[in-house]
Amino acid sequence: MFLSAEFRAREQVVQAVRDLTAQGFVRDRLDLYSDEPVEMPAGVLPRRSYMSLGAVTGAVLLLLLTIGFVYFTQYNYPLVTGAMPIFSFWATGVIFYELTMLGAILTTFCWFLWESGVLRRKRRGPVPELKDGAILLRVECEGNQGETANRVLREAGAESVQELRA
Amino acid sequence: MSERTKHRWAMAIDLDRCTGCQACVAACHAENNLPLSDPESAAKGRAVHWIRVDRYYEGEFPEVKVKHMPVLCQQCDEAPCEPVCPVYATYQNAEGLNVQVYNRCVGTRYCGNNCPYSVRFFNWFDPVWPEPLQLQHNPDVSIRMGGVMEKCTFCIQRIKRAENDAKDEKRDVADGEIQPACAQSCPAEAMVFGDLNDPESKVSRMAGSGRSTRLLEELGTKPKVFYLQRGA
Amino acid sequence: MAAISEPVVANAARAQLWRPLLHTSARYRMVVALLAAVTLWGLFAWGYQLKTGIGVAGIRRPVFWAIYLVNFVFWIGISHAGTLISAILRLTDAGWRKPVTRAAEAITVFALMIGGMFPIIHLGRAWLFYWLFPYPTERLLWPNFRSPLLWDVTAISTYLTGSTIYLFLPLIPDVAALARHTTGWRRRVYRALSVGWTGSDREWHALEFAMKLMAGIILAVAVSVHTVVAWDFSMSIAPMWHSSIFGPYFVAGAIFSGIAALLIAMAVIRRTLHLEAYLTEHHFNNLSKLLLLMSLLWFYFTVAENLTAWYGNEPKEMAVFGARVRGPFAPYFWAMVICNFVVPFVLLGIRRLRTIRTATIASVCVLIGMWLERYLIIVPTLSYGRLAATWGKYAPTWVEISISAATFTTMALLYLIFAKLFPIIAIWEFETEVMEVSSVS
Structure with missing residues (x-):
C-alpha cells in the first residue's frame, strides 16, 4: 500500500520523515515528489551516490x-x-x-x-501527480503500517493524505 | 630517415651557374601536367609552378646584381608539412621522398601553411586546358582534381621507371641515369640529381662541397636540396 | 514564515517565463523570416562554393587559411560563454548566476555547432570531411592522430557532446513541468524530452550531483578545446604562430568574447521578453565587471605577445609584427586595441558610466575586436612567410562574406527558436532562489 501526503513547507516534511524513521519506516520506502529540489538537512533522507x-x-x-x-x-x-x-x-x-x-x-x-531511475520501465509502486508548489511524501507501507503512517503524516502537518492506486 | 634504404634521392643546384632562364619551370609544366593560369589568377597568387626562380637583388641602383635561386620542394627529411596532415595525404616514403597522395587529400591546406618554403600548391578549381593542349598531357602523371594539394615530386615517375628498368636488367641504377625534367632541361647544367646513399655520386660530392648550403636550414627541416654558392 | 506566499511568487514567475513559449507575435515571425533569408543566402553561397571549387573564396597561396578559420576560432571562442561561465559560477555557488546560466549554455551549444562547421566549409573537398574520423574503411587507412586537426576533431566533438548534455540536464525538470501544463504536440514533445521525470528526490539528487560533476568536467574540456584551437597555429613553424603563449591567450580571449556574447544575448532577452524583474542591473553589473577583468587580462596577453616579438627583433617575426602595428594591417590592429581595451576600460571601468546600455555597447565592441584579433593572428602571418619572394595579399570575396554573415543570423535564428521552445531562464533553479529570498524576508 502506498500513501501520498501533501505538504506545503519543507520543515513539515523534515518532521514527517524524522517521525516515520523513528517509527521504523525504512528510508528506501520514503520518496519525495516535488517540482523543485527540496534541500534536506544532513542525515534526513540521505541518498547515496557513486x-x-x-x-x-x-x-x-x-x-x-x-x-x-x-x-x-x-x-x-x-x-x-x-x-x-x-x-x-x-x-x-x-x-x-x-x-x-x-x-x-x-x-x-x-x-x-x-x-x-527516470528511464526505468518498471517503477516501484504508483507515482503521485505533481502539484505546483507542493511537496509530496510517498510512503510504502506493509501490513498494518498504514494507520501509523497516516497518523504521523497528519501530525507533521500534511494538508491531505491519500492512498495511491496504480 | 634512420632506417637504411637503398636510395636517398637528392638534388644539388649550383647557384653560380644558374642564369635564371626559367627553362626548368617550363619543363616542369610540360612533364607534370601542371594546370595553366591566366594573368588574373596569376595576379591573385593562384599560379602553379612546382619549381620557381626567386630573384635576390644585391647592391644599390645602378650597381645592382641579381641572384637567381630555383626553389622546388626541398624533400625535407623532417618535413613540417607531414605530421600536420590529418589524412596521411603527405608522408615520408622509404626512399626519403616527401610524397603527396592526391586521392587522400581532403584539402585542409595545413601543409601549405606549415611549409616554410611555400612550395605547396593548391588546386582551387578543377583544372582546364585550352584546346588542344589537353593532348600533350604526360600519360605517366595523373591530373589532379580541384580541392587537393600538389607539389614537386622529384619526377617520381622517372625515378620509378629507372628503378624498374634497372631491376629488369638486374643491375643498380647508375648515377645520372635519372634526371628530373628541370635538371634535364637546364642549359647551364646547374642542377644535379642523384643518390645520397652512394658516396661516389655527383650529388653526394656536391653536397659535401664547401660551397654547399641548404635553404632555411636553421629550422631543422633537413632539406635534401643543396644550394652551392661562393662564400658559403 | 512566508509559507503561503511562495507558490504564488513561483507561479507568477512561471507564467511570465512561459509566455513566450505559448504566444508568437508578428514581430517574432518577421525577425525569423529575415534571419532565415540571410541564412539561406549563406547556404546558397556555400553551395556555389562546393559546386565551383573553393577558389571562389579569396584565399590564395600563401594565405591558405583566412576568414573561414577566423570564424572558426571566433565561434569556438563565443562558445566559451556558456559552459565556462555557467560552470565557474555553478562551482563557486554564485547565487546570481541562476537566471543567466541557461542563456549562456544555449549560446555554447549553438556557437559550437556553427564554429564546428567552418573546418568543413573551408575544406578543398568538403564532401570528404568524414575521412578525418577513425572508422574501418576500404582504403585501409586510419587518420593521422598526430595532426592537430585530429585533436580539433576530438576536442570539439567531446565539447559538443558535453555541453549538449550540460544544457539538457537542467532542462529536464522544466520540460517535465511544461509537459504537465501544455496540450497537443507540445505536450508530446516535452513529455518525450523529460525522459520520464517524476520529480522524486532521488532524481533531484542525481541531477544535482550530475550537474556538479559535469560542471567540473566541462571546465576542463572547455579550457582544452580552445587551447587545441590555439595549437592549430602554434604547432606550426610559421613566424608569430609558433608561440607558447597562444594556448592561454586564446582561452582568455575566448572567455572574453563569450562574456560579451552573453551580455548581448541577455540584453536582448531582457528587452524583448520584458524580463526586467529577473535579469536585473545586478546581473549586468556583475557580468560587466567580469568583462572588464577579462579585458585587462586580454591586454596583458597582447602586450606580452607583441613586446616579446618586438624586443627579440627576429627578422621573420618582425616582418609580421611590422605589418600588424604599422603596415597594411595597422588600422585593424589599432581598431582591435580600441574595441577590446579602450572602450570596455572606459565604459565599464568608470562606475558612473557602467549601465546596461554601456555594457551592451562595450560587448558589441569586444565582439568586433575579438573577430579582428583572430583575423590579425591568421592573415598577416600567412601573408608574410619566411621567404619574402612568396609574400602575398589576401582579400575576401562575396562568398566568404556571405557565409560569414550567415553564421551570425544562424546563431540568432537558432537562439530565437530555442527561446520559443524552452524557457530561456531555468525555472526550477530560479524558483528555489525566489523561495530562498522570500523565506529570508
Missing part, C-alpha cells in the same frame, strides 16, 4: 581503449611523417585527454539516467 566513482571509471576505461586503438591504427598502416615515431604519446596526448573527458561525460550522463 556517480563520481562511475565517472572516473568510465574516464579511465575510455582512456585505455583510446590508447590501445590509436596504437593499433598507427601500426595497422604504418606511415612515417616528419621524423616523428609512428606512435607518439606526446603528439596524441590531446586525443587521450579529450577521450578521457568524453568517457567521464558519457558515464556521468548514463549514471544519472540509471541512478535517478
Whole structure:
C-alpha cells in the first residue's frame, strides 16, 4: 500500500520523515515528489551516490581503449611523417585527454539516467501527480503500517493524505 | 630517415651557374601536367609552378646584381608539412621522398601553411586546358582534381621507371641515369640529381662541397636540396 | 514564515517565463523570416562554393587559411560563454548566476555547432570531411592522430557532446513541468524530452550531483578545446604562430568574447521578453565587471605577445609584427586595441558610466575586436612567410562574406527558436532562489 501526503513547507516534511524513521519506516520506502529540489538537512533522507566513482571509471576505461586503438591504427598502416615515431604519446596526448573527458561525460550522463531511475520501465509502486508548489511524501507501507503512517503524516502537518492506486 | 634504404634521392643546384632562364619551370609544366593560369589568377597568387626562380637583388641602383635561386620542394627529411596532415595525404616514403597522395587529400591546406618554403600548391578549381593542349598531357602523371594539394615530386615517375628498368636488367641504377625534367632541361647544367646513399655520386660530392648550403636550414627541416654558392 | 506566499511568487514567475513559449507575435515571425533569408543566402553561397571549387573564396597561396578559420576560432571562442561561465559560477555557488546560466549554455551549444562547421566549409573537398574520423574503411587507412586537426576533431566533438548534455540536464525538470501544463504536440514533445521525470528526490539528487560533476568536467574540456584551437597555429613553424603563449591567450580571449556574447544575448532577452524583474542591473553589473577583468587580462596577453616579438627583433617575426602595428594591417590592429581595451576600460571601468546600455555597447565592441584579433593572428602571418619572394595579399570575396554573415543570423535564428521552445531562464533553479529570498524576508 502506498500513501501520498501533501505538504506545503519543507520543515513539515523534515518532521514527517524524522517521525516515520523513528517509527521504523525504512528510508528506501520514503520518496519525495516535488517540482523543485527540496534541500534536506544532513542525515534526513540521505541518498547515496557513486556517480563520481562511475565517472572516473568510465574516464579511465575510455582512456585505455583510446590508447590501445590509436596504437593499433598507427601500426595497422604504418606511415612515417616528419621524423616523428609512428606512435607518439606526446603528439596524441590531446586525443587521450579529450577521450578521457568524453568517457567521464558519457558515464556521468548514463549514471544519472540509471541512478535517478527516470528511464526505468518498471517503477516501484504508483507515482503521485505533481502539484505546483507542493511537496509530496510517498510512503510504502506493509501490513498494518498504514494507520501509523497516516497518523504521523497528519501530525507533521500534511494538508491531505491519500492512498495511491496504480 | 634512420632506417637504411637503398636510395636517398637528392638534388644539388649550383647557384653560380644558374642564369635564371626559367627553362626548368617550363619543363616542369610540360612533364607534370601542371594546370595553366591566366594573368588574373596569376595576379591573385593562384599560379602553379612546382619549381620557381626567386630573384635576390644585391647592391644599390645602378650597381645592382641579381641572384637567381630555383626553389622546388626541398624533400625535407623532417618535413613540417607531414605530421600536420590529418589524412596521411603527405608522408615520408622509404626512399626519403616527401610524397603527396592526391586521392587522400581532403584539402585542409595545413601543409601549405606549415611549409616554410611555400612550395605547396593548391588546386582551387578543377583544372582546364585550352584546346588542344589537353593532348600533350604526360600519360605517366595523373591530373589532379580541384580541392587537393600538389607539389614537386622529384619526377617520381622517372625515378620509378629507372628503378624498374634497372631491376629488369638486374643491375643498380647508375648515377645520372635519372634526371628530373628541370635538371634535364637546364642549359647551364646547374642542377644535379642523384643518390645520397652512394658516396661516389655527383650529388653526394656536391653536397659535401664547401660551397654547399641548404635553404632555411636553421629550422631543422633537413632539406635534401643543396644550394652551392661562393662564400658559403 | 512566508509559507503561503511562495507558490504564488513561483507561479507568477512561471507564467511570465512561459509566455513566450505559448504566444508568437508578428514581430517574432518577421525577425525569423529575415534571419532565415540571410541564412539561406549563406547556404546558397556555400553551395556555389562546393559546386565551383573553393577558389571562389579569396584565399590564395600563401594565405591558405583566412576568414573561414577566423570564424572558426571566433565561434569556438563565443562558445566559451556558456559552459565556462555557467560552470565557474555553478562551482563557486554564485547565487546570481541562476537566471543567466541557461542563456549562456544555449549560446555554447549553438556557437559550437556553427564554429564546428567552418573546418568543413573551408575544406578543398568538403564532401570528404568524414575521412578525418577513425572508422574501418576500404582504403585501409586510419587518420593521422598526430595532426592537430585530429585533436580539433576530438576536442570539439567531446565539447559538443558535453555541453549538449550540460544544457539538457537542467532542462529536464522544466520540460517535465511544461509537459504537465501544455496540450497537443507540445505536450508530446516535452513529455518525450523529460525522459520520464517524476520529480522524486532521488532524481533531484542525481541531477544535482550530475550537474556538479559535469560542471567540473566541462571546465576542463572547455579550457582544452580552445587551447587545441590555439595549437592549430602554434604547432606550426610559421613566424608569430609558433608561440607558447597562444594556448592561454586564446582561452582568455575566448572567455572574453563569450562574456560579451552573453551580455548581448541577455540584453536582448531582457528587452524583448520584458524580463526586467529577473535579469536585473545586478546581473549586468556583475557580468560587466567580469568583462572588464577579462579585458585587462586580454591586454596583458597582447602586450606580452607583441613586446616579446618586438624586443627579440627576429627578422621573420618582425616582418609580421611590422605589418600588424604599422603596415597594411595597422588600422585593424589599432581598431582591435580600441574595441577590446579602450572602450570596455572606459565604459565599464568608470562606475558612473557602467549601465546596461554601456555594457551592451562595450560587448558589441569586444565582439568586433575579438573577430579582428583572430583575423590579425591568421592573415598577416600567412601573408608574410619566411621567404619574402612568396609574400602575398589576401582579400575576401562575396562568398566568404556571405557565409560569414550567415553564421551570425544562424546563431540568432537558432537562439530565437530555442527561446520559443524552452524557457530561456531555468525555472526550477530560479524558483528555489525566489523561495530562498522570500523565506529570508
